[in-house]
Amino acid sequence: MTALKDIPMTDIEAQARACRDAAQVVAGLDSDARRALLLAMAQALEVNAGLILAGNARDLAAARGKGVGSAMLDRLALDPPRLFAMAEAVREVAGLPDPVGQVTRDDVRPNGIRVQKVRVPLGVIAMIYEARPNVTAEAAALCLKAGNGVILRGGSEAIHSNTAIAQALAGALKANGVPPAAVTVLTDLRREAMLELLQLHELIDLAIPRGGEGLIRFVAEHARVPVIKHYKGVCHLFVDASADLGKAIDLLVDGKCSRPAACNSLETLLVHRDVAEAFLPRVAQALGERGVELRADAAAQPLLPGSTAATDADYAAEFLDLVLAVRVVDDLDAAIAHIRRYTSDHTEVIATEDAGHAERFVNALRSAVVMVNASSRFSDGGQLGLGSEIGISTTRLHAYGPMGLEALTVERFVVRGEGQTRK
Numbered sequence: 001m002t003a004l005k006d007i008p009m010t011d012i013e014a015q016a017r018a019c020r021d022a023a024q025v026v027a028g029l030d031s032d033a034r035r036a037l038l039l040a041m042a043q044a045l046e047v048n049a050g051l052i053l054a055g056n057a058r059d060l061a062a063a064r065g066k067g068v069g070s071a072m073l074d075r076l077a078l079d080p081p082r083l084f085a086m087a088e089a090v091r092e093v094a095g096l097p098d099p100v101g102q103v104t105r106d107d108v109r110p111n112g113i114r115v116q117k118v119r120v121p122l123g124v125i126a127m128i129y130e131a132r133p134n135v136t137a138e139a140a141a142l143c144l145k146a147g148n149g150v151i152l153r154g155g156s157e158a159i160h161s162n163t164a165i166a167q168a169l170a171g172a173l174k175a176n177g178v179p180p181a182a183v184t185v186l187t188d189l190r191r192e193a194m195l196e197l198l199q200l201h202e203l204i205d206l207a208i209p210r211g212g213e214g215l216i217r218f219v220a221e222h223a224r225v226p227v228i229k230h231y232k233g234v235c236h237l238f239v240d241a242s243a244d245l246g247k248a249i250d251l252l253v254d255g256k257c258s259r260p261a262a263c264n265s266l267e268t269l270l271v272h273r274d275v276a277e278a279f280l281p282r283v284a285q286a287l288g289e290r291g292v293e294l295r296a297d298a299a300a301q302p303l304l305p306g307s308t309a310a311t312d313a314d315y316a317a318e319f320l321d322l323v324l325a326v327r328v329v330d331d332l333d334a335a336i337a338h339i340r341r342y343t344s345d346h347t348e349v350i351a352t353e354d355a356g357h358a359e360r361f362v363n364a365l366r367s368a369v370v371m372v373n374a375s376s377r378f379s380d381g382g383q384l385g386l387g388s389e390i391g392i393s394t395t396r397l398h399a400y401g402p403m404g405l406e407a408l409t410v411e412r413f414v415v416r417g418e419g420q421t422r423k
Contacts, residue, residue: 011188012186012197013196013200013203015151015181015184015186016124016151016200016203016204018181018184019124019149019150019181019182019184019203020123020124020203021179021181022178022179022180022181022182023121023123023147023148023149025177025179025182026121026144026147026182027120027121027147029147031098031100031101034098034100034144034145034147035094035095035098035145036176037144037172037173037176038090038091038141038144038145039091039094040172040175040176041090041137041140041144041169041172042088042090042091042094042141043087044168044169044171044172045083045086045087045137045165045168045169046083046087047168048168049080049083051164051167051168052078052083052133052161052168053078053079053080053083054164055161055163056076056077056078056133056158056160056161056164058160059133059157059158059159059160059161060073060076060077063076063131063157068157071261072131072157075131075132076132076133076158076161078134078161082134085134086133086134086137086138087137089134089137089141089388090137090138090141092388093141093145093388093405094141094145096145096388096404096405097405098145098405099119099146099405099409100120100121100146100147100409101118101119101120102118102119103116103117104117104411111420112417112418113415113417113420114415114416114417115413115414115415116413116414116415116416117411117413117414118412118413119409119410120147120409120410120411120412121146121148121408121409122146122148122205122206122409123149123204123205123206124149124150124151124204124205124206125143125148125149125151125204125207126150126151126153126198126204126207126225127139127143127150127151127152127207128153128194128208128209128211128215129152129153129155129210130154130157130210130211130212130215131154131155131158132154132158132210133154133158133161133162133165135152135154135210136152136154136161136162136166136185137169139152139390140152140169141388142388142390142404142408143183143408144182145405146405146408147409148408149182150182150183150184151184151186151197151204152166152183152184152185152186153186153189153194153197154186154189155189155211159189163185163187166183166184166185169183194219195222198219198222198224198225199223199224200224201224201225205225205226206226206227206228207219207223207225207226207227208227208228208229208390208391208403209229210391213231213232213318216230216231217231226397228391228395228397228399228403228407229391229393229394229395230263230344230345230368230391230392230393230394231344231394232318232346233262233263233264233265233318233344233346233347234267234268234317234318234342234343234344234346235255235264235265235266235267235268235344235346235347235348235349235376236266236267236269236270236339236342236343236348236349237251237252237255237266237268237349237350238270238272238332238335238339238348238349238350238352239269239270239272239351240272240275240332240350240354240357241272241274241275241354242352242353242357243272243275243279243351243353244351244353245275245279245282247351248279248351249279249282249283249286251349251373251374251376252266252269252283252286252287253286253287253290254375255349255375255376255377256287256324257290257292257322258377259377260319260321260322261320261321262320263318263320263346263392264346264347264379264380265320265376265377266324266349266376267317267318267319267323267324268315268324268325268326268327268338268342269283269324270326270328270335270338270339271283271300271326271327271328271329272328272329272331272335273299273328273330273331276299276300276303277303280300280303280304280326280328281303281304283304284303284304284305284306284307287324288306290322291322292322292323292324293308293322293324294306294307294308294324294326295307295308295309295310295314295323295324295325295326296308296309296310296325296326296327297309297328299327299328300326300328304326307326310325310326310327315327315338315342316342332357332360332361335350335361336361336364336365339365339367340364340365343365343367345366345367345368345394346367346369346379346392346394347368347369347370347376347379348361348369348371349370349371349372349374349376350362350370350371350372350373351373352372352373358372358373367394368393368394368400368401368402369384369401369402379392379401379402381402384402386402386403386404386405386406388404389402389403389404390403390404390407391403393407
């Protein structure tokens, strides 16, 4: 019989093992050393701007040749301001409070043993994402700040950009005594290679997919490692009977129009029947001026000139565009029932001046973020005080909602005694 140790490693497995070894080095650095490492990484991005922009130019040329749409091209494109903003984002991560070593519980048991819970790195994180080169640098910074190694599997559209970024970061890692494998950018982008990566449960501690629903479902369905994910953002705004309608319009316009392609943008508006006649014509004017297509139920359509009839599928849709589904509901309970049926567990908002209704709304829904009289666009790690964000989780594991540095660590017990035994 062939021993397991005699089975040759594949290239993907070898890279994952090298990353795991390098992660041990990162975990052994103290806070000051990891901060210095990230500052060196930021500087390396700036020093190698020419290399990175040249790689990005190759990616853009290839994408244009394939007829890629303008939205994808914009996500892919780097220019000097975006590149230097990427470097600045790494510096911001360097300056964030270090979660590693934080003591979250500290007490002495009756038998005299001291019990602490302490944050430690997860280990190796696999990031699987699409055409956003900035994710390569920012995810590397977040994972290393939290004492982890990271394997980055970007989209084929950004392969030259990502490879150039990895090359720049490798120099900073070496100069700070860290093996470059701590930030491993995969260049084998075959689906079979991704499948192999997702099977390596002994080497990878967590997978975080970011991108379209199809990619995320593929990762979730095939992984043998834990996956933190959100499939889509079907975010709701409910305008209660007591709502300040001026505030509600502001919440709606910001939530729908400020960045419609974001996962925290509003996709469905629910309006209490008692304020529908006063509120919906204002909605039609405010959103009509901004080019928003409205798809409404039978009660809302007469109050929304130019709207079309909504289908059941519209209420489950993540439009990621200037499209909004609208429904009139009888009361708070009906709004909650609608959201429970169609929610993606991302973000829900209530506009109300009734404190009791606000509490019922918050307590009745299980979404990762629930807001009272605040825009859904605040559902973001930076806006919620987490610093940079590595993703958003609607998976109820150790992290739920926007994920900052703490989500890249776990808590373990450290117990100190003086020879106590259990008798």
